[in-house]
Amino acid sequence: MPYSRTRSRQKTRKRARRWMYVNLILFLAVLVAGGAYAVHALKPDGVGPKPAASPGGGAQPSDLGSPSEPAPSASESSPPDPSPSEDGNGEATPAPEGTTVSLAFVGDILPASRVGELIERRGVDYPFALAKDALQGADITAGNLEAPITKRGMPAENKQFVFKGKPEYLAGLKNAGFDVLSLANNHTLDQGWIGLRDTMDALDDAGLQHMGSGADDKEAFTPAILERGGIRVAYIGVSNVVPDISWKADRNHPGVAETYDTTRTVAAIRSAKEVADLVVVMVHWGKERMDRPIDVQTNVGHTLIDAGADLVIGSHPHVLQGFEAYKGKWIAYSLGNFVFTTPVKPSLTQETGVLTAKCNAKGECGLKFDPMYATDSQPGPMEPTSAQLLLARLSKLSYGAKVDENGVITALR
Template identity: 55%
Template sequence: MSLSRSESRQKEKAQREKRRRKTVRLSIAIAGSIILLTGAGLTLSQTGGLPDWLSFGKEQSSSDGLTGSSDDHPQVDANAPSETPGGTPEETPDASDDEAAAETPEPSAEPGIVNEAAEQVSLSFVGDMLPGEYISSIMAAKGYDFPYQQVQLYLSEPDIMAGNLELPVTTGGTPIENTPYVYKGSPDALPAMRDAGFDVMSLANNHALDQGLEGMRDTMKHLREAGIGYMGVGENDKEAFAPLLMEAKGLKVAYIGVSEVIPFATLKADSNVPGIAETYDTTRTVAAIRKAEEEADIVVVMVHWGEDGKDTAEELQRDYARQYIDAGADLVVGSHPHVLQGFETYKGKWIAYSLGNFVYASNPSGLLGETGVLDAVCDKEGDCQLKFNPMHVIESQPIPLEGEPAQKVLDRLTSVSFGVKLDNEGAIVPIQ
């Protein structure tokens, strides 16, 4: 099977950014005109346009050239009128699309990643996503997009945005028994997730089958319909371990999803057995990485592991991460502990042990409330530069931190990292 994504996601992001820039320019033009006319008695014609002090900084990159493919996870265009197996219907050309594509990039002061070279791609990640359960009432009252409103630009600017979907999205399913927490979310939450900027979701976690196989299959179906890629589960182990192949800026990126946390052995995907890609034994994960390395320029492993609530990575996590990198992974990104853990570099490649909770609870306290967006700029050789943007969750919304609160999070992450530090801008660098 082949996953084919049209250029609709790229056009959506370009059009959304175009509308945002026009709104900002209009607001600034009005404010600037009032100030100049009333304060200095000057007109815009006299000044030759907006003054320098109103101009923005350097423009950040948008999601040019985003496509996706995978032999085992077919998807369709989110804007397609109907689901078409193995591909996406042709889109009707729109004059506004050409206008957006032809528009000259303009300066921007917004946060995010700047691609300086043609052969660099910006990849960003968040931790656990639970768009339901604990925040259902908030989303019902304020909209499914409410959790993302304060961090929209962090999510929409990267070429590819990924997270861990920590619940099945289904209107059916049968709740799993003999587990303390059983989750379920509405498929209606997915369009807002897509519109916020998410392109990829790992389903390899301990809640993927909370609503049985029906729930798992519904989740896969609804993600396809929403235009969000996924990996980490399947009808057999071949599908579950298959990489999701994405392409942006001419570079191919393989995403592999695996879990070292599964409630029951019967939930593991195997030959002719549907389920989750497990990594209690790294053999199949290593094989998947080696295969993905042959197909992609950059290999990302998103792994569910570690101890719940512990902010320091365990030796098992460090050992497994090294095995993944030895096999060919360029970037290892962890989830499950529900708190932020540190970072490490090994053989020039990067490990983020846990990105904590992103959209999970309404007002989590202490370490549970710390979150953020991890940015990575990677080249064709899989060499990446990392930056972490610290945030705190308030009423289900991740809120960017600044000043002392931000520094406190960055300093704590440095203290639980291995051989690296986070500077005051969030850049993650080796300790010399």
């Protein structure tokens, strides 16, 4: 395989224990088989060694797997890449012609601060109760996790907003239908490396894939790959908003994947393209409360598409921005807040929604946006008249694309 995923200790610890037991059994089996062979070879009527039969009955070792993915042995210290049935990172059978996959996206999710207080009073499912149908209707659902999930850590200094959420809050995201979350943003290290490490552990324990952070830059730029119906989708998370240089993941240094310099992001996209049908880049960028992208968003967005990304999904401005059709691919500049603290007075930060992309294995996607409005940190379907006004405004904010009254987004010819 031309590209193999880096495994952090946090991502592999459960499977590592399982493989340890499997390898121990294999090792014992080898000892027993070796003893039996020795006894047979020492018999007076022994005629010399025979080829060992494989567990499947007659198959030779070359039949047990491809050369690029050897069967695990007792001497291996870490498990091999899992099969698609586990989390979509092994070899997969090509999808049948005409197969599509639906991908849902939302903006910033903050299971902390005021939202955390609401969860404590109303339960972990409260923030997503009204949006659940839209989230669960897709094959894969993704969002941006805007807070470390930990009971430890050291709060970041010289920062206006510092967040911290509880591991038990993640059950609400899992129940709502989320599958993968980006950690590449300006709050992931609010509680330092300990907080980030705990966050990755907590997501692993909750059965939620994640990307955009790691113990070094190699792990941080490694995509999460999920498979549905034979279509493999690679999710890469990067941030163009990093509060301090020490937050950047680098060789032998933990942190987030940054894209001030797009070199590593471009390399990650090209590598992911070798093993996945679709490549999605979720990027944190832009200026807060501006409903149009700044130059760095359009420049970086175009660069990522040129490198091979099929979808670029933005967050950070806290308000919705428009969409762009670029070279047959799509950029969503900002999906705004999804579950976040809501102001006392009505604000554009409460306008939100779920973007769904229906894509084939060639990377051709059709987009639809379902408008929502968040009240008390709980997004729900928007009232029809308000929804029409929002969709019309998003259409005006878009580039080379229009949004119709049903939320369908199409490229202008």
